Amino acid sequence: MADKMVSGASSPGARVRVGVVGASGYSGLELLRILAAHPQVELTLAAASHSEARPLPEVYPHLTGLPALALEVYSADACAERCDAVFVALPSGSSGAVAAELWARGLTVIDLSGDLRLPAALYERWYGKPAAPAEAQAAAVYGLTEWNREQVRAARLIANPGCYPTASLLALLPAVRAGLVRPGGTVVIDAKSGVSGAGRSTAAHLMFAEMAENFLPYKVGKHQHVPEIEQMLGEDAGPIVFTTQLLPTVRGIYASCYVPLADGVDEARVRDAYLARYEGEPFVRVLPPGEVPALKHVRGANMCQLGLVVDERTRTLMVFSAIDNLVKGAAGQAVQNFNVIFGFPEETALTAAALAP
Ligand SMILES: NC(=O)c1ccc[n+]([C@@H]2O[C@H](COP(=O)([O-])OP(=O)(O)OC[C@H]3O[C@@H](n4cnc5c(N)ncnc54)[C@H](OP(=O)(O)O)[C@@H]3O)[C@@H](O)[C@H]2O)c1
Structure with a gap:
């Protein structure tokens, strides 16, 4: 561990050696895209369950500016030798064990899966899989940066929030924490996701002919993000x-x-509660009265836009929240947490504007 860069105390100009595990997946590719523009990151490893002989920019032509790294099969030894910090973006069930293994070897680890976000019993009930090692579960800090910044700063293992929880919690926490919710009343979250939220899976219902010009709910009443949102609220x-x-x-x-x-x-x-809570936050924007967010205003950006409407007739606050699931909902927030941990300005590599139209 002696040669690892110590998080939270980085000197100006120092570069952190970073690896991405799950680099061929949607979140992993988005991590590579963002990290390629990070001046204090040296990308030293990209791993998955398979390898590629050609360098990353040849296999993934949209990734310019990357070093000529090739995708390799994941190995904890290679990560420990060549990295100070590792982002782990594997499917739930695999990701937490890999994150725990790397953390136990002295690396700073940011896990993008749901594996380290819940206590074991709750995880096993909602995910239907064995929980990750208990020490890692106990050590992991929930990385909703705007609400857990001080805990993140001191952490070496981050449970990066899910995409639905990020959009929902940023929308609801100011109201809940300010005591604006009617006691005994039920909060309702009606959430929608683009198809990349499911990863690069080949499931039939995600094929173009099935999902284009279509719209439907899924996992009704049993989505695994329910306990994550309730735990934080x-x-x-x-x-x-x-x-x-x-x-x-x-x-x-x-x-x-x-x-x-x-x-x-x-x-x-x-409005006062939301504006006060998010004042100075670079990645949350409370829209002016009468405005609601649109997906095209956050696509590609590490940004959550919130629109507030109070319906006096039903005494209901409506909060509309939009994020890019792969950026603020995954890779962007993960890099935001990385910046906090290593003491870099929080906006480093995260200032790109949204892609519109
Ligand atoms: N997609 C989103 O919007 C989103 C948002 C927030 C959080 N997340 C979370 O992020 C994680 C990754 O999601 P994703 O959507 O990026 O998934 P994905 O597109 O399906 O990619 C999964 C990645 O994991 C690799 N992998 C799978 N099993 C492995 C193993 N045993 N060893 C090494 N590599 C392995 C795959 O490599 P191969 O190519 O070799 O199979 C691939 O690189 C998930 O836990 C997900 O819940 C996703």
């Missing part, structure tokens, strides 16, 4: 109603959240 919010739907788009999460308002709370108080 806490008892003040109670159990949530949460639906997930597949949008015929490539990228994007759109969460429409409905909050029963406590007595006496008006629109001005709601």
Whole structure:
């Protein structure tokens, strides 16, 4: 461990040796795209379950600016030899064990899966898989940066939040923590995701002919992100109603959240709470009155846009939240956490504007 760069105390100009495990997946490729532009990162390893003889920019032509690294089969020894920090973006069930293994070898690890986000019993119930090693579960810090920044700064193992939870929690936490929710009322989250949210799977329902010009809910009442959202909202919010739907788009999460308002709370108080909480946050934007976000305004950007509407007739706060699932919902937030841990300006490599139209 002696030769590893110590997180949280990086000197100006120092470069961190970084690896990406799961580099051929959608989140991994997005990590490579963002990290290629990071001035304090030296990409030293890209791994998956298979290897490629040709360098990454030849296999993935959209990735310019990358070193001529080739994709290799994952090995903990190679990571320990060549990396200070590793992003792990494997399917749940595999990712947490790999993250735990690398963390135990002294590396700083950011895991993008759901494997380290929940206590073991809750994980096994909602994911239907054995939980990751208990020491890693206990050590992992939930990396919702805007709400856990100080814990992230001191961490060496991050459980990066899920895409739906990121959009939902950034939308709901200001109301919940400010006591704006009517006691006993039920918070409803009606969320939609672009197809890249499912990864590079070849499942039939994700084929173009099935999902184009189509729209439908899935995992109704049993989506694994329910406990992650409830855990972070806490008892003040109670159990949530949460639906997930597949949008015929490539990228994007759109969460429409409905909050029963406590007595006496008006629109001005709601707006003040959100503006105060997110003042100075570079990656959350509360839109002006009357405006709601659109997926095209966040696509490709590490950004969450929030639109607030108070419906006085039903005493409901409606919060509309849009993110790019692969950026603020995965790789971008992971790099944001990396920047916090290593003491780099939080916006490093994350300032790209959205791609519109
Ligand atoms: N997609 C999103 O919007 C999103 C958002 C937030 C979080 N996440 C989480 O991020 C993780 C990755 O998701 P994804 O959508 O990027 O998945 P994906 O596109 O399916 O990619 C999975 C990656 O894992 C690799 N892999 C699978 N099993 C492996 C093993 N045993 N050893 C080494 N490599 C292995 C695959 O390599 P091969 O190419 O060799 O098979 C591939 O690189 C998941 O846990 C997911 O829940 C995803």
